[in-house]
Amino acid sequence: MTSVRTIAVLGATGSIGASALDVIARHPDRLRTSVLSAGTQVDALLALCASHRPAHAVIADESCFAALRDGLRDAGLATQAHTGEAALEALVAGDACDTVIAAIVGAAGLRSTLAAARAGKRLLLANKESLVLAGELLMAAANGANAEIIPIDSEHNAVFQCLRSRQTQGDVRRIVLTASGGPFRGRSRESLASVTREQAIAHPKWSMGPKISVDSATLMNKGLELIEAHHLFDIPGEKLGVLVHPQSLVHSLVEFVDGSTLAQLGLPDMRTSLAVGLGWPQRIESGVAGLDLLAQGRLDFEAPDTEAFPCLRLAWQALEAGGTAPAVLNAANEVAVSAFLQGRIGFLAIPALVEDALARLPAAPAESLEALLATDAQARRLTEHAVSQLAQSQAIPTPHE
The missing domain is CATH 1.10.1740.10 (RNA polymerase sigma factor, region 2, helix turn helix motif)
Structure with missing residues (x-):
């Protein structure tokens, strides 16, 4: 009989949190939400608590605690209210969960992610800062506690899946991350001087927040992912590459020393990688349709333009330094x-x-x-x-x- 996985969703009111809860709700016999956290959105957190009935709810902003506590009580929910970073760290490190989805944006998610790693939890990682800012510390903590990190960014999750066929680290010749190219693919640097906020956040494939959308437009997002991949897969920078792939169907490729290259393909939907993280090593239903290559038509690849988009070059330099x-x-x-x-x-x-x-x-x-x-x-x-x-x-x- 399959045991029930108890899951803390950190950043539950964001887009990744919504996708995670969608996947969890599809598998009530094997997945249960036990902890939900949010920053300041009390009403949204209360609504999620009513739907998913976690044992614990955490609001980061202490001024919102009374509203959370009273809202849970008024709704007749048994969910226990908490506030602050220390409370969240204690919950992810304790018996309240065995799996942590780290989707808090920015440095605010760093300490809770480290706490989960130090406690040896399965960590579904979407918080870039944990690896970009403190990759060495996070991976050392995870390795020391035998924590299992499964990245849920589509590119790193693709690499995670492709690497399952290897026997040793030496089997890998190169890892290639793909980039959509963002809304300004093909444009010269001079033509980018006058682009607007609205143009920069209009991503052609993914629905993301403004900050991540701008990072995609500058290719900084791909630069940050190179640094993440270096830490996640313990691979040197010279074995990492980037290809622009506007269709966003091939999420990453891994080339092996025997000349084989494995690629992971799928529709651009975060629920696929979340299902991999929640069900691994088994495959579970995600709610995402299969990929119809005939309907998609073609797959294109091109080199990134680091003159027009120097953020990628700067990330390479930071990785090397x-x-x-x-x-x-x-x-x-x-x-x-x-x-x-x-x-x-x-x-x-x-x-x-x-x-x-x-x-x-x-x-x-x-x-x-x-x-x-x-x-x-x-x-x-x-x-x-x-x-x-x-x-x-x-x-x-x-x-x-």
């Missing part, structure tokens, strides 16, 4: 993207600001989470100051040649 460099890259990018979305800077200022931060904050050893968070804060301050100067001058710099 190691240590705190990826933390600087990530922090500077978050500040720059936020400024672009607010209309304070132009699109081409994003890579320029990131490059400036990397140049001004040379890589240092990533010795502790505190050191990495201090670097993160320093890079944010530096970049915010540069944004303010840029906004005042109304001049938009272009990346260095």
Whole structure:
């Protein structure tokens, strides 16, 4: 008889949380939601608690705790209310769950992700910052506690699936991540100077939040994924590659030393990778249709243009530098993207600001989470100051040649 997997969904009110809960609800005999967490959206969290009846609900914003507690009581739900980061860490590390879906956006999800890894849980990882900012620490914690990390970004989940056919690490010659190319694929750098917020967030294939959509438009998202892949699969940067694939049907490829290349294909729907993570090593129904290649018509591939989209080049440089460099890259990018979305800077200022931060904050050893968070804060301050100067001058710099 299959045991029931108890699951904490961190970031339950976001798009990944919605997809995860959809998959979980399809398998009541083997999957149960035991913990739900959200940042500030109390009403949305209460609605999810009414639908999924978890044992615990956590709201990050302490000012929202009374509303959560009273809302659960008024609805007649037995779900226990909690608030704050410490409460969430205790729940993911304790007996409340055996599986954690880490989908909290940004550095806010870092400590709970580390807590789950240190507790030896199955960790379905969507929080990029955990690997970009603290990949060395996270993988060391997971390895020390025999935690099982299954990435649920489509590209890394594809690699995870393809790698199941290998026997040793030496069997792998190369891992290739695919990129849709975003809304500006094929455009020159000069033509990108005047693109708008609305154009940048109009992703051709995926429905994502504004920040991730802009990262896709600059190709920074793919750069961050290279850093993630390096840590997840313990593979050096020189064995990682990127191909632009506008149809977004081939999610990644793994080339082996015998000349074989395995690719994972599927419709662009996050529920597939979530089902892999929740059911592995078994396959379970996700609600996603199969891939009809005849209906799709064709598959195209091309090299990324790092002149028009220098963020990918900058991510390569940060990966090669190691240590705190990826933390600087990530922090500077978050500040720059936020400024672009607010209309304070132009699109081409994003890579320029990131490059400036990397140049001004040379890589240092990533010795502790505190050191990495201090670097993160320093890079944010530096970049915010540069944004303010840029906004005042109304001049938009272009990346260095």
